[in-house]
Amino acid sequence: MNTLTFTMSISFALSTALTILNFWLAQMTPDSEKLSPYECGFDPLGSARLPFSIRFFLVAILFLLFDLEIALLLPLPWAIQLQSPLTTLTWATTVISLLTLGFIYEWTQGGLEWAE
DSSP, rough: HHHHHHHHHHHHHHHHHHHHHHHHHTTTTTOHHHHSSSSSHHHHHHHHOOOOOOOHHHHHHHHHHHHHHHHHHHHHHHHTTTTTTHHHHHHHHHHHHHHHHHHHHHHHHTOSSOOO
């Protein structure tokens, strides 16, 4: 038996054992203590199942968008050293302009205001 077959057999056996263990542990029903919300040792003041405001998700999406912008513009100093830095600067300016226009649109629509 070669090494690859042995490794694959051990991997398959381990994954099967862990899957069976997971199904076995998932069958146990948690008690009311584990289902209750934990608030730093204090008794919960309200329901933990209240829906979040959509504004939190909007801010998270905007953060991801501008974080992606930074990731796209990070290699810009190295790209300027290419044979055509004008093309690189044009694409970078286009990306920044589109994101700025999106930010201005979001701002004018009132998506960044917390109080209505």
